[in-house]
Amino acid sequence: xxxxxxGNDFRGHAERFLAAALRxxxxxxxxxxxxxxxxxxxxxxxxxxxxxxxxxxxxSPNGVRVVExxxxxxxxxxxxxxxxxxxxxxxxxxxPHVQPGPVTEPPRPCLIDGNQREYFFQFGLVELGIFNxxxxxxxxxxRAAEGTLIHHGRGWEPTLRRxxxxxxxxxxxxxxxxxxxxxxxxxxxxxFFRSGGDGSLVDKQGTTWLDVSQTQAxxxxxxxxxxxxxxxxxxxxxxxxxxxxxxxxxPSGDEFVAAAYxxxxxxxLARLKERANELGCGRGxxxxxxxxxxxxxxxxxxxxxxxxxxxxxxxxxxxxGSVSNIELLPYLVDIKAMKGxxxxxxxxxxxxxxxxxxxxxxxxxxxxxVSGAPELAPVSMLGCGSVGSKMAMxxxxxxxxxxxxxxxxxxxxxxxxxxxxxxxxxxxSKAKELASELGLLGQSPAVHDGDLVADLPKxxxxxxxxxxxxxxxxxxxxxxxxxxxxxxxxxxxxxxRFAEAxxxxxxxxxxxLFEGAARNxxxxxxxxxxxxxxxxxxxxxxxxxxxxxxxxxxxxQGCGSLTMPMTDMRLSAMTAALTEELVGLMQADxxxxxxxxxxxxxxxxNTTWTHERVAPFEVVTIExxxxxxxxxxxxVMTKIAEEVARYPTVETGGVLIGTCSARLRTIIVVDLIEAxxxxxxxxxxxxxxxxxxKAAIKVRHRASGGTLFDVGTWHSHLADQGPSxxxxxxxxxxxxxxxxxxxxxxxxxxxxYALMHDGAIK
Numbered sequence: 001x002x003x004x005x006x007g008n009d010f011r012g013h014a015e016r017f018l019a020a021a022l023r024x025x026x027x028x029x030x031x032x033x034x035x036x037x038x039x040x041x042x043x044x045x046x047x048x049x050x051x052x053x054x055x056x057x058x059x060s061p062n063g064v065r066v067v068e069x070x071x072x073x074x075x076x077x078x079x080x081x082x083x084x085x086x087x088x089x090x091x092x093x094x095x096p097h098v099q100p101g102p103v104t105e106p107p108r109p110c111l112i113d114g115n116q117r118e119y120f121f122q123f124g125l126v127e128l129g130i131f132n133x134x135x136x137x138x139x140x141x142x143r144a145a146e147g148t149l150i151h152h153g154r155g156w157e158p159t160l161r162r163x164x165x166x167x168x169x170x171x172x173x174x175x176x177x178x179x180x181x182x183x184x185x186x187x188x189x190x191x192f193f194r195s196g197g198d199g200s201l202v203d204k205q206g207t208t209w210l211d212v213s214q215t216q217a218x219x220x221x222x223x224x225x226x227x228x229x230x231x232x233x234x235x236x237x238x239x240x241x242x243x244x245x246x247x248x249x250x251p252s253g254d255e256f257v258a259a260a261y262x263x264x265x266x267x268x269l270a271r272l273k274e275r276a277n278e279l280g281c282g283r284g285x286x287x288x289x290x291x292x293x294x295x296x297x298x299x300x301x302x303x304x305x306x307x308x309x310x311x312x313x314x315x316x317x318x319x320x321g322s323v324s325n326i327e328l329l330p331y332l333v334d335i336k337a338m339k340g341x342x343x344x345x346x347x348x349x350x351x352x353x354x355x356x357x358x359x360x361x362x363x364x365x366x367x368x369x370v371s372g373a374p375e376l377a378p379v380s381m382l383g384c385g386s387v388g389s390k391m392a393m394x395x396x397x398x399x400x401x402x403x404x405x406x407x408x409x410x411x412x413x414x415x416x417x418x419x420x421x422x423x424x425x426x427x428x429s430k431a432k433e434l435a436s437e438l439g440l441l442g443q444s445p446a447v448h449d450g451d452l453v454a455d456l457p458k459x460x461x462x463x464x465x466x467x468x469x470x471x472x473x474x475x476x477x478x479x480x481x482x483x484x485x486x487x488x489x490x491x492x493x494x495x496x497r498f499a500e501a502x503x504x505x506x507x508x509x510x511x512x513l514f515e516g517a518a519r520n521x522x523x524x525x526x527x528x529x530x531x532x533x534x535x536x537x538x539x540x541x542x543x544x545x546x547x548x549x550x551x552x553x554x555x556x557q558g559c560g561s562l563t564m565p566m567t568d569m570r571l572s573a574m575t576a577a578l579t580e581e582l583v584g585l586m587q588a589d590x591x592x593x594x595x596x597x598x599x600x601x602x603x604x605x606n607t608t609w610t611h612e613r614v615a616p617f618e619v620v621t622i623e624x625x626x627x628x629x630x631x632x633x634x635x636v637m638t639k640i641a642e643e644v645a646r647y648p649t650v651e652t653g654g655v656l657i658g659t660c661s662a663r664l665r666t667i668i669v670v671d672l673i674e675a676x677x678x679x680x681x682x683x684x685x686x687x688x689x690x691x692x693x694k695a696a697i698k699v700r701h702r703a704s705g706g707t708l709f710d711v712g713t714w715h716s717h718l719a720d721q722g723p724s725x726x727x728x729x730x731x732x733x734x735x736x737x738x739x740x741x742x743x744x745x746x747x748x749x750x751x752x753y754a755l756m757h758d759g760a761i762k
Contacts, residue, residue, distance in 0.1 A: 002621045007153050010036075010039060010076070011032075013040065013074055014035055014040035015058060015243050016126070016127070017042060017074060018031075018042055018074070018434070020126075020127040020134075021044055021130055021131070021134045024131060026046055026049075027134060028045045028046065029044075029045040030043060030044045031043050032043060037076070037453045038075075039073060039075045039076050039078065039717070040073075040074045041071065041072070042071075042072040042073075042074070043069055043071055044069070044132075044134070045067055046068050046069075046070055046137065046141060047066070047138075048064060048065065048067065048138070048145055050064070050066065050140050050142065050146065051146070054145065059569055060144075060145035060147075061094050062094075062095070062144070062145070062147060063091070064091075064141060064144050064145035065553075067334070068141055069088060070085055070086070071087075071106065072084070073085075073086070077357060077436050079126045079129075079425070082115060082116045082119075082120040083120075083130070083133060084108070085109060085133075085137055086106040086608055087106055088106065090528075090762055091106075091107050092144075092734040093107050093263045094260065094261055094263060095261065095263065095733075096160075096261050096666055097109060097110040097149045097157075098110065099160055100159070100163075100164060100263065100265070100355050101265065102265055102266075102267035103265045103267075104267075105168045105295060108677075109140050109141075109144075110140075110162075111136040111137055116133075119133070120133060125143060129515070141307045144619050148228060150703075154320050155317055155318045155320040155321070155322070156317050156318065156320065156325065157319075158320070158327050159261075159262070159263065159329065160355060160359045161264060161355060161356070161358065164355055164356055164357045165207050166208045166210075166354050166356040166357070166500050166587070167207070167208070167209045167210070167356055167357045168212060168242070168310065168357070168358055169209065169211050169360070170188075170211075170212035170310070170328075170330075170358070170359075170360070171212075171214060171360070171363050172360050172566065173324075173363075174214055174363075175212075175310065175328060176324045178244070179246040179314075179326050180246070181255050183247050183256070183280065183284055185245040185247075185284040185288045186243070187216060187218070187219055187241050187288070188213055188214045188216055188241065189216075189226065189240070189241060189242065190210055190211060190239070190241055190242040190308055191210070191211045191237070191238070191240070192208060192210045192236075192237060192238060192239075192305075192306050193209045193210075193235065193237045194209075194237065194306070195207050195234075208332055209745075210306060210308045210332065211361065212242045212308060214401045217241050219241070219291045219295040222643070225239075226239060226240070226241055226295075227240055227305055228301075228305075229303040229304075229305050240305050240308070242307065242308055242309070242310060243285075243288045243307070243310065244312065245284040245285050245288065245309070245310070245315055246281060246284065246314075246326070247279055247281050247282050247284075247312065247313075248284070249660045251281075255314060256279075256280030257315070258278065258279050258280065258313045258315060262275070262278065264266055264329075265553050266331060266355055267352065267353060267354070268349065268350050268352060269333060269345055269347075269348070269350070269353055270350065272331055272333070273286075273349070273571060275311065276311055279329075281312065283313050285309070288309075292335070293344050293346065299337055300337055300338045301338075302339065304334040304335065305334065305337075306332045306335075307330075307332070307334075308330060308331070308332060308356075309333065310328050310330045310331075310358075311329040312326050312327070312328060312329075313327040313329055314326055315738050322706075329358075330355070330358045331353050331354065331356060332356050333345070333351060333353045333354075361442065362630050363441075364396070364399040364401050364442060365399060366654065367396070367397055367398065367399040367400075367441065367442075368398060368399020369399070371398045373399050373583070374583070374587055375402075376399075376400050377401075377470075377472065378400070378401040378402070378403040378469045378471055378472030379395055379400055379471070380402070380403050380405075380472070380473040380474070381402060381405045381445075381529065382406050382407075382452060382465060382474060382482065382486075383475060383476035383478070384405050384406070384407035384409075384430035384433075384434040384476075385407065385409065385415070385478075386419050386420070387478075387578075388407070388476035389419050389420035389421060389430070389434050390571070390576070390579075391476060391575055391579045391582070392405065392434060392438065393438075393577065394576055395582075395583075396441045401443065401469075402445045403469050404445050404446040404448060404464065404466070404470060405433055405435050405438070405447060405448070405465075406447075406448040406450075406452055407429065407431040408428070408429070408431075408449050408450055409430045410428070410430065411423055411427040411430050413470065415430075416529065417568060418566070418568045418572075419435075419570045420437070421433055421437055430449075431448060432447055435447045438541065445466060446464055448461070448464040452485065453479075453481045453485045456486065456489060457488075457574070459493075462493070466496050471495070471496060471586075472498075472586060473496040473498050473499070474499045474500070474582065475499070475500040475501075476500070476501050476502065479727045480683060483500060483524060483527065484524060484663055484664055485528070486498050486522075486523055487522040487523055487525075487664060489521065491518050497514075497515060498515045498519075499512065499513060499515065499582060500513040500526075500527075501513075501579075503574055504543050505541070505542025505545075506564055506566045507564070507566035507567075507570035507571050507573075507574055508570075509539065509542040509543060509574075509599045509600070510575070510597070510598045511530060511595065511597045511598075512577050512581050512582055512595075512596040512597075513526040513527065513530070513595060513596075514526075514585045514595075515593050516592050516593035517591040518616075520593075520616040520619070521614050521616060521617050522631075523630075524659075524664065525593070525614070525617050525631060525668055525670075526595055528633075528659050528707070528708065529595060529612075529614055529635075529670050530597070531543075531670075531704045532670035532708060533595075533670075535597070536610075538599055539597060539599050539761050540705070542599060544704075544706075558654070567620075574600075574607075577609075578596075581598075583633040587705075590613075591616075592613045592614055592615055593613070593616075594611060594613055595609050595611075595612040596610070596611050597609070598610075617631040617633055617634070618631070618636075618637050618752065619633070620745070620754045621754065622667075622756045623722070623753070623754060623755045623756070624731070624756040624757055624758055625758050626713055628665045628666070629666055629667075629670045629743060629754075630666070630668075630754045631667070631669065632745070632752075633670045635670070636670060640672070640747050641747075643672075643674075643716075644747060645715070647681060649718075650682055650683055650686075650718075651681055651682065651683070651684070651718065652675065652686055652717055652718065653679070653714050653716060654672045654674050654675045654714060655675075655713055655714075656672065656710065656711050656713060656745060657670065657672060657700055658670045658671065658709070658711045658715055659707070659708065659709065660741050662741075666711065667711050668711075669712075669745070672714070673696050673710070675688055675689060676688070676690060676691040676692055676693045678690065678691040683718060686715040688713055711743060712744060713742075713745070715744075715746060715747070716747045716748075717747070717749075718749070719748065720748045720749055720750050720751065721748060722753045723744065723755045725752060728757075731756060732757045732758040742756070743755070744756070
């Protein structure tokens with residue numbers, strides 16, 4: 001049967017429901033009360049087990065009877081909808097797990113912690129679903145009689161508001177944080193959206209959604225900017241205010257604690273004031289309403305506008321799932337500033353008020369809780385392209401604060417192929433657009449749309465994209481210039497720990513570099529280490545083969561973009577995994593640097609990940625040109641130590657492999673080539689041979705994808721002494737023979753020396 005055809009046999013459905021319910025041993029009787037076009041109504045007489053002393057009185061101390069008659073409503077859509085249950089009108093309402101509703105309607109129990117229809121459907125057979133729902137109802141009544149509807153020890157269970165039509169969204173933790181013992185109120189700017197009927201905004205014909213900002217508003221007289229209402233396509237929206245009220249302290253000076261459970265029965269302004277008094281918030285609410293009326297004096301708006309009122313109830317213990325004991329109770333009421341009005345609330349104390357669901361506004365804490373993600377320190381994103389935007393959104397949706405975003409590029413139509421954002425043809429800078437998107441997730445990152453390389457040396461500009469609160473900064477620019485520029489920044493200039501993420505091999509590979517503590521190793525160190533240690537053929541092919549490199553893609557007539565063709569699916573899969581790897585490293589926050597590489601198997605979606613911890617590099621100031629240093633990886637230093645140990649009585653040496661940067665004034669050494677067989681070793685000197693050396697250097701260069709070069713030589717000294725006259729002469733000779741700088745590294749028994757002739761860098 002189709003869901004829309006369920007109402008064709010109202011009486012038959014009702015009779016089968018009654019028959020199934022009567023099979024429960026605690027169901028003592030039942031009857032079909034009515035059947036009409038609106039469905040059917042059934043009454044069930046249910047036995048309520050309770051302690052013997054209660055049975056003698058015929059009821060529990062809180063008023064639950066030994067036999068309770070419950071009303072069951074089957075709607076026209078039954079059995080595609082769940083039955084509704086309601087209790088007698090005088091059933092005690094001061095119990096938890098009672099659905100919100102006015103005192104003019106019968107109370108309704110909440111039987112299921114979740115969706116009742118899904119519970120009803122899970123048993124397959126309708127009769128089994130009926131039996132189990134009736135069983136839940138009987139358990140509810142028994143616990144109500146015993147006073148055990150609240151699970152003691154878990155905390156205070158908030159008043160049920162789950163099934164209400166109207167919503168107030170706010171930052172709950174921020175609201176609770178302003179509550180003190182003295183009692184007061186605060187007014188916040190808010191916006192509303194209304195769907196449904198075209199009359200009052202507070203009625204049963206539609207839904208109102210009200211967003212509460214954290215911007216306070218002063219209720220000045222005739223402040224027209226705070227309020228407004230517009231309509232479009234049958235919807236109403238505009239600006240308004242919301243008031244947060246918390247309890248006054250007692251005359252004794254103690255905090256006002258609302259220890260009694262109060263079901264949600266507020267439906268008029270009078271009952272709202274009564275509830276405020278019960279919670280100790282009466283004075284604050286009265287003052288707010290008086291100031292609101294004064295604000296509207298002489299001001300006319302020919303349309304009703306909703307305002308939000310949030311009462312703060314201080315409970316005797318923390319709320320379930322929270323460390324706070326402040327329960328937020330939100331309500332909506334219309335103000336009607338019509339011309340010739342007698343009052344701002346047209347019906348006075350009889351003005352309708354509706355309780356609303358309290359929904360947490362989107363914020364990092366909420367997203368982190370929903371994601372089950374760890375709490376991590378803020379991150380700055382350097383690069384807002386396809387990889388950067390995806391990583392930023394992954395992190396933000398996991399509750400990580402994105403403290404700054406930086407990119408000097410514009411978001412263009414071709415970026416829509418893989419960017420995390422979708423925008424119209426004319427859009428702003430990538431950084432501004434990403435910041436705007438992050439704003440929808442409760443974030444407010446600083447925006448830098450300048451040149452990172454140019455601005456990194458400048459203190460004020462650098463603070464824009466490397467703010468103090470950023471514990472990490474992730475470079476996703478795929479820019480060699482940015483990587484080098486970041487490697488010049490000392491730990492005292494910026495506290496953020498740098499990482500770099502990039503894809504290669506057209507998305508079949510990706511790497512993550514995570515620098516070490518105190519900027520050692522740096523991103524440049526880690527890049528060279530990666531290129532030096534790649535041995536897997538699949539990784540080498542994806543990383544170094546030109547076939548998988550950048551390709552110019554035409555994006556318009558006469559213009560192209562240098563990019564790496566891949567689908568958004570491929571980029572998203574690899575970027576998401578890289579983000580997970582980044583989160584793991586941020587959690588561990590160990591001192592060593594780390595290289596993470598992921599590669600997808602050819603013809604498969606299987607991805608293999610490798611992790612290499614990288615110890616700090618040995619840093620030695622080079623004698624000769626000012627400001628130059630040599631940085632040698634721990635692997636290299638281990639190889640040198642092993643070679644020296646093999647020749648304890650003579651000097652030995654070899655060739656240094658790595659990179660040289662005049663901008664960084666640094667030579668990075670990540671590998672060695674052993675001395676050729678025609679090398680000479682003695683106690684006073686080492687002469688590097690030449691047999692096969694050029695060929696070996698070329699092979700090493702090709703094996704690194706053309707990224708690593710010979711950058712000098714090393715040799716040992718048997719005593720703790722620096723460069724000899726012969727060493728200096730060799731440095732001069734090297735400077736004259738070859739244009740790139742070439743360093744001489746000397747391993748003495750207890751320290752390192754480095755030498756370069758000034759002419760090497762002229």
